[in-house]
């Protein structure tokens with residue numbers, strides 16, 4: 001067994017021109033395999049987006065290798081200590097986009113997210129902008145993420161997928177185009193696109209949180225203040241603590257008894273596999289099944305967690 005915190009988890013993205021995504025992916029697979037990294041990496045002509053875990057030495061070597069790549073000039077990493085791998089395996093995929101926001105490609109094929117995006121606020125500026133009290137915070141993540149934690153009083157669109165944002169915004173925010181809108185997401189990548197979309201829609205005063213929630217939690221000035229609950233992450237940790245400045249809060253509620261619970265589990269019905277909150281006492285009563293009437297279909301072995 002690895003000793004405590006001899007591993008690290010890296011989160012990163014970079015919008016940049018990748019000349020040959022397939023060749024880049026092949027070379028990247030060799031690098032990651034040699035370093036015994038695990039995680040998920042998306043590669044596209046518009047950039048890269050990854051989350052990986054590995055030993056401290058391996059992840060440091062990986063960051064150095066990526067920093068040496070002139071195509072990725074300026075890449076930044078969020079680094080978290082870990083007690084072991086947080087991903088079950090390595091997955092590297094070539095995609096059309098490193099993050100999908102539906103209509104973009106058809107309507108405006110030449111948009112470069114590095115050019116068409118809102119100003120980025122540092123954690124310190126973001127905290128001050130919240131304290132100014134005149135802004136609407138817009139959460140750029142999906143509903144199953146915002147349920148575990150979010151900035152206090154943020155608007156959290158009820159969408160399952162990032163590509164549903166444009167329609168949701170048109171349906172729900174059309175009369176807010178002159179308000180100050182502050183967008184945030186886990187690591188910042190989605191807001192590069194979401195904030196650009198808002199500008200094109202005619203919103204006049206938009207800014208985004210640079211480095212996302214993860215960076216905000218690490219910053220020693222902001223110390224995660226005003227973030228309630230945990231930040232959802234796409235690995236085996238499920239959630240990470242952000243707020244180091246106020247008492248810990250739980251914003252999610254057990255689907256059965258409605259008491260606060262941050263136990264975020266997958267329904268044992270493999271045909272359902274809904275991710276839901278379940279307190280320990282209600283698990284005794286209902287088993288590890290979601291509230292939608294799931295019971296004894298095909299069962300997932302206890303302890304085995306599928307990732308969203």
Ligand SMILES: [Zn+2]
Nearest residue numbers: 254257279282
């Ligand atoms: Zn309960």
Ligand SMILES: [Zn+2]
Nearest residue numbers: 267272290294
């Ligand atoms: Zn279910």
